[in-house]
Amino acid sequence: MKITLIAVGKTEDKYLIEGIDKYLNRLKHYINFSLQIIPDIKNTKNLTEAQQKTKEAELIAKQINPTDVVILLDEKGKKHSSVSFSAYLNKQMIGSVQHLVFIIGGPYGFDESIYNRANTSLSLSDMTFSHQMVRLFFVEQLYRAFSILKNEPYHHA
Numbered sequence: 002m003k004i005t006l007i008a009v010g011k012t013e014d015k016y017l018i019e020g021i022d023k024y025l026n027r028l029k030h031y032i033n034f035s036l037q038i039i040p041d042i043k044n045t046k047n048l049t050e051a052q053q054k055t056k057e058a059e060l061i062a063k064q065i066n067p068t069d070v071v072i073l074l075d076e077k078g079k080k081h082s083s084v085s086f087s088a089y090l091n092k093q094m095i096g097s098v099q100h101l102v103f104i105i106g107g108p109y110g111f112d113e114s115i116y117n118r119a120n121t122s123l124s125l126s127d128m129t130f131s132h133q134m135v136r137l138f139f140v141e142q143l144y145r146a147f148s149i150l151k152n153e154p155y156h157h158a
Contacts, residue, residue, distance in 0.1 A: 002093065003033040003100045004143070007064050009057050009107040010041045012133045024140040031147035036136075037064055042107070050109045058112035061104060069102045071119045073111060074135060078122030083156060086123075087146035105135050 012018050021036070028034045039060045045053050065071060070093065072078075081089060093101055103123070104115065111119075125138055148155035 002098055003035070005035050005037055005064075005100065005102045006105070006136070006139060007037045007039060007061060007102060008105040008132065008136055009039045009061070010132060011038055012136060014133060017133050017137050020137045021140055024137070024144045027144050028140065028147070031144075031151070034143070036140075039064070051112075053107065054109050054112040055114075057107045058114045061106075061115055062118070065102055065118065066100065069100045070098050072101065072103045073115065073119045073122040074103055074105045074125065074139060075111065075122040076124055076127075076129065078124040080124050080127075083142060083145050084149060086142060087149040090143075090146050091150055103139065105132055105139070108132065 012021065025034065025036065039057065042048070042053055042056050048056070090101075104111075104119075106115070125135060125142070130138065145156050
């Protein structure tokens with residue numbers, strides 16, 4: 002199985018970049034993982050929120066194949082504990098899913114077309130985090146999930 006995280010906009014804070022890179026390097030030992038960055042939309046001051054979401058959706062859609070299982074990182078999504086998230090990933094692997102695609106939207110969330118394309122959604126918390134921080138939290142949780150599946154000591158339940 003391959004896992005891709007698609008995120009709108011680049012990460013600017015050095016400490017977040019370093020944290021993300023740390024977990025990207027660790028994930029290499031478990032899974033074929035890639036991080037795809039969709040560039041920020043230019044001239045957003047001239048666009049409504051809906052227009053900005055539509056433009057982002059067009060760019061996101063180009064990164065998704067029809068057979069991909071798409072999971073939105075969304076505040077209204079299903080909540081998991083770290084252990085249940087690892088079980089979810091294991092179920093996908095056992096079910097012969099070839100490509101899981103997780104998506105972090107732009108500042109206004111997702112266009113309706115992306116919600117319609119998604120297979121499901123996942124919430125990392127009831128709290129709201131910056132889109133840049135969510136990337137770090139997600140890759141850490143992904144690493145944690147694989148360490149749980151391998152019975153490694155990273156996760157102390």
